[in-house]
Amino acid sequence: MRRKPSLLCACILLVISSITRAQDVPAFADCAATVQSTSRRPVLKFADARARKYRGVLRDATNGPVNFAGHYVLAEWGCGSGCVMAAVIDKISGRVTSLPFSVSDWPLDVTEPLQYRADSCLLIVQGSRNESREHGRYYYSFDGAVFRLTVERLLDDSYHGRR
Numbered sequence: 659m660r661r662k663p664s665l666l667c668a669c670i671l672l673v674i675s676s677i678t679r680a681q682d683v684p685a686f687a688d689c690a691a692t693v694q695s696t697s698r699r700p701v702l703k704f705a706d707a708r709a710r711k712y713r714g715v716l717r718d719a720t721n722g723p724v725n726f727a728g729h730y731v732l733a734e735w736g737c738g739s740g741c742v743m744a745a746v747i748d749k750i751s752g753r754v755t756s757l758p759f760s761v762s763d764w765p766l767d768v769t770e771p772l773q774y775r776a777d778s779c780l781l782i783v784q785g786s787r788n789e790s791r792e793h794g795r796y797y798y799s800f801d802g803a804v805f806r807l808t809v810e811r812l813l814d815d816s817y818h819g820r821r
Contacts, residue, residue, distance in 0.1 A: 683809050684797050686778035691728030693776045700752030705803075709745045709754040716754055720747055727779040727800050734772060740764075741789070744772060746800065757805060759787040765813075781805065 699720045704710040712735060719733035726732035730746045737743045741762040746755050764771040764785030773782040783796040794812040798805040 683795075683811065684780055684799075686775050686780050689778050689780040689799050691777055691779050693724055694729040694750070695724065696729065696749050698749060700747070700749060702747065702754050703752045705753055705755050709756045712743070712745070716745060716747060720749070723776075724749055725776050726774045726781070727802075728777070730800075732772070732774055732781075738762075742771060748802070753803075755800075755803060755805075757781075760789065761785050761787060762789050763793060765793075 702713060702716060702720070704713070709716065715735045716733055719731050722731050722733075724731060726746055729749050731749060732744055732746050734742050734744045737760050741760055743760050744757040746757075747753075748755075761771045761783055762785055768784050771783065771785045773784070774780070779800045781798040781800060783798065784794075786793050787796065792812055794810060796807060796811075797809040799808050800806075
C-alpha cells in the first residue's frame, strides 16, 4: 500500500516538472520590437569577414521588407544540402551581423530551421549548430550587435529516428 502514494507523488512531480520545463522557453512576445517600415536600401557595413563573403546575397536581401527585430532583414542562404547560414541587416544603418554558426540536420518535420518575426528580437534555431553532434532547439535574443543564447533544449538522436 505504501508504494501507491510514492508512485502517485512521482507521477505528480513528473507532470509538474514537464509543465515548468515547457514554460521556461521564451515566446516571441517576451522580446517585443516595434516594426519600422522602411523602403530604404542602406549601404552595407560588414561587422565580420564571414558576412562580407556573401555580400551579393545580402545586398539582394535589402530589397525585402523588415522581417526581424523591428528594423532588420534576416537573410538566409544555403551552405550545402540541408544547411543554412544567415545574417541580419539593419535597414537603418546598414550594419550586417552574421549568425555565428551554420544550421543543419534539423528534424524531418521542420521545414524552416530558423523561426523569427518582424515584431520580435527572438530567433529560434532548430537542428545542429556548426554541424555538431548536438541537436536541439536554441533560443537567441538579438540586441542589435550580438545574438545571445538565452535557452538551450538539447534533443537526443531519436528525433531523427537514430538509435
